[in-house]
Amino acid sequence: xxxxxxxxxxxxxxxxxxxxxxxxxxxxxxxxxxxxxxxxxxxxxxxxxxxxxxxxxxxxxxxxxxxxxxxxxxxxxxxxxxxxxxxxxxxxxxxxxxxxxxxxxxxxxxxxxxxxxxxxxxxxxxxxxxxxxxxxxxxxxxxxxxxxxxxxxxxxxxxxxxxxxxxxxxxxxxxxxxxxxxxxxxxxxxxxxxxxxxxxxxxxxxxxxxxxxxxxxxxxxxxxxxxxxxxxxxxxxxxxxxxxxxxxxxxxxxxxxxxxxxxxxxxxxxxxxxxxxxxxxxxxxxxxxxxxxxxxxxxxxxxxxxxxxxxxxxxxxxxxxxxxxxxxxxxxxxxxxxxxxxxxxxxxxxxxxxxxxxxxxxxxxxxxxxxxxxxxxxxxxxxxxxxxxxxxxxxxxxxxxxxxxxxxxxxxxxxxxxxxxxxxxxxxxxxxxxxxxxxxxxxxxxxxxxxxxxxxxxxxxxxxxxxxxxxxxxxxxxxxxxxxxxxxxxxxxxxxxxxxxxxxxxxxxxxxxxxxxxx
RNA sequence: GGCCCCUUCGUCUAGUGGUCUAGGACACCGGCCUUUCACGCCGGCAACACGGGUUCGAGUCCCGUAGGGGUCACCA
Numbered sequence: 001x002x003x004x005x006x007x008x009x010x011x012x013x014x015x016x017x018x019x020x021x022x023x024x025x026x027x028x029x030x031x032x033x034x035x036x037x038x039x040x041x042x043x044x045x046x047x048x049x050x051x052x053x054x055x056x057x058x059x060x061x062x063x064x065x066x067x068x069x070x071x072x073x074x075x076x077x078x079x080x081x082x083x084x085x086x087x088x089x090x091x092x093x094x095x096x097x098x099x100x101x102x103x104x105x106x107x108x109x110x111x112x113x114x115x116x117x118x119x120x121x122x123x124x125x126x127x128x129x130x131x132x133x134x135x136x137x138x139x140x141x142x143x144x145x146x147x148x149x150x151x152x153x154x155x156x157x158x159x160x161x162x163x164x165x166x167x168x169x170x171x172x173x174x175x176x177x178x179x180x181x182x183x184x185x186x187x188x189x190x191x192x193x194x195x196x197x198x199x200x201x202x203x204x205x206x207x208x209x210x211x212x213x214x215x216x217x218x219x220x221x222x223x224x225x226x227x228x229x230x231x232x233x234x235x236x237x238x239x240x241x242x243x244x245x246x247x248x249x250x251x252x253x254x255x256x257x258x259x260x261x262x263x264x265x266x267x268x269x270x271x272x273x274x275x276x277x278x279x280x281x282x283x284x285x286x287x288x289x290x291x292x293x294x295x296x297x298x299x300x301x302x303x304x305x306x307x308x309x310x311x312x313x314x315x316x317x318x319x320x321x322x323x324x325x326x327x328x329x330x331x332x333x334x335x336x337x338x339x340x341x342x343x344x345x346x347x348x349x350x351x352x353x354x355x356x357x358x359x360x361x362x363x364x365x366x367x368x369x370x371x372x373x374x375x376x377x378x379x380x381x382x383x384x385x386x387x388x389x390x391x392x393x394x395x396x397x398x399x400x401x402x403x404x405x406x407x408x409x410x411x412x413x414x415x416x417x418x419x420x421x422x423x424x425x426x427x428x429x430x431x432x433x434x435x436x437x438x439x440x441x442x443x444x445x446x447x448x449x450x451x452x453x454x455x456x457x458x459x460x461x462x463x464x465x466x467x468x469x470x471x472x473x474x475x476x477x478x479x480x481x482x483x484x485x486x487x488x489x490x491x492x493x494x495x496x497x498x499x500x501x502x503x504x505x506x507x508x509x510x511x512x513x514x515x516x517x518x519x
Numbered sequence: 520g521g522c523c524c525c526u527u528c529g530u531c532u533a534g535u536g537g538u539c540u541a542g543g544a545c546a547c548c549g550g551c552c553u554u555u556c557a558c559g560c561c562g563g564c565a566a567c568a569c570g571g572g573u574u575c576g577a578g579u580c581c582c583g584u585a586g587g588g589g590u591c592a593c594c595a
Binding site: 007008009011041042043082109112120123124125126151153169172173174175178180182183184185186187188192193194196197212213214215216217218238240241243245246247248249250264309312313314315316319320321322339340341342343344345346348349351352353359399400401402403464474475476478479480482483489490491492493494495496 | 520521522524526531532534542543544545546556557587590592593594595
């Protein structure tokens with residue numbers, strides 16, 4: 001049975017790189033018919049774990065990455081919070097001590113630093129002298145009588161090599177001699193992450209450790225702990241980073257200001273921000289950040305599109321397959337095809353995936369997903385009126401390929417606003433509606449509208465063409481001012497659709513409003 | 520700096536010694552379509568980091584160099 005895990009630290013947000021790591025773990029477990037466990041790494045005892053964890057769980061739920069054991073769902077190995085497992089870690093440390101594979105160390109920070117400095121001055125790598133190591137109670141008592149306090153350190157091997165058979169990177173070896181006697185327990189009895197992590201992975205029966213590359217160099221000490229405790233080793237797979245756009249440096253949520261200088265990233269951000277702002281949110285790059293998954297949820301991205309994009313960041317099936325449904329991802333995923341080199345985050349490509357996935361959505365779902373955005377923007381009441389679905393569906397259908405994310409429906413807000421209230425682009429108005437002869441055309445076309453029957457796209461097109469011919473004008477002479485009168489904008493979807501969706505009376509109202517603005 | 524990892528178009532990637540004058544996708548550029556904006560279609564630009572080997576033959580194997588990245592806590 002394959003059991004994988006993702007172990008977030010409750011920081012209050014879900015990083016896009018973390019999502020990819022979780023995704024790969026999740027895919028591996030799902031495809032092997034195994035289990036995926038969520039464990040919370042809160043050994044530093046943050047005060048408000050609850051609140052800091054919620055956004056992370058929400059993020060996973062939104063993405064549809066479900067866990068078989070962990071917070072909220074429980075499981076046979078509960079608790080899944082490290083802060084609640086300290087007793088277990090202490091036992092493990094005691095065991096290590098008993099076996100002579102760890103020792104109590106009474107050195108002060110200053111003394112240790114002095115040794116480090118000395119090593120550096122002599123240009124050799126630092127190896128602790130173990131001068132304040134206590135292996136017997138007598139030694140310990142002596143140090144304690146000096147008022148010293150003990151931490152517990154690993155008694156790491158000082159010769160030989162540690163071989164890691166990594167499923168992604170192949171064999172990687174480290175000299176044991178370069179490893180430090182890492183601390184596993186503080187003077188106050190609390191235990192450190194690496195110890196806790198190894199104990200938990202054993203207790204939770206984790207078989208495959210799929211994690212970010214940053215943990216590769218931590219692996220020897222974890223192997224030492226596991227072996228010292230007599231645990232079987234899990235299989236390791238170290239994933240390359242998700243890097244910054246156009247660079248190979250690890251993507252970081254804090255460097256958002258820098259990323260905003262990248263035009264593609266900027267565009268992704270601005271697009272999202274304009275949607276969020278129309279939803280009445282005051283956003284800043286601090287809280288509304290494309291490095292974090294909330295961003296995509298709030299803007300109306302499809303979770304499957306985000307996952308599909310992330311899947312291909314460091315993994316591929318072959319030389320052409322790009323689109324994967326959730327089921328296909330599960331079916332085809334293999335660690336063997338994970339890339340070794342870091343992949344940089346490409347905002348443009350993410351949007352392209354989103355667009356493809358969105359376009360495949362049945363109209364009904366597009367409608368359902370658009371409603372909350374209209375509500376947040378104050379364009380539609382809550383609960384939505386029952387006669388909303390039909391016109392909304394027509395708008396979305398007419399907008400067609402112009403929509404990429406659900407929040408884009410707000411680009412067509414004017415359809416949901418009152419005829420005398422929707423905003424009008426003054427520049428476009430001046431250019432087109434104030435143009436020579438435009439007013440007369442609009443007035444005559446308004447009258448023409450009364451004669452068109454039925455008031456649908458086909459009849460409107462025929463009627464408009466006939467009108468244009470009768471007037472002896474070019475199509476564009478009418479279409480441009482008309483579009484601005486009807487929508488307030490110079491760009492939009494097909495004009496016949498626009499007329500049909502608004503309906504006769506609203507078209508007349510809008511044209512009259514435009515004409516009155518000329519006075 | 521030590522240790523470890525990585526290196527094919529701007530970006531994501533295919534490529535496991537000959538079928539590679541290196542394929543696909545996104546982006547970009549041009550054209551077509553067209554009532555605007557998109558979409559769509561057609562076309563184009565563009566990469567094996569460098570140097571040595573091994574081999575009849577190297578993007579593919581080996582060594583070195585350079586560059587990039589990660590990590591070196593009583594953080595997780």
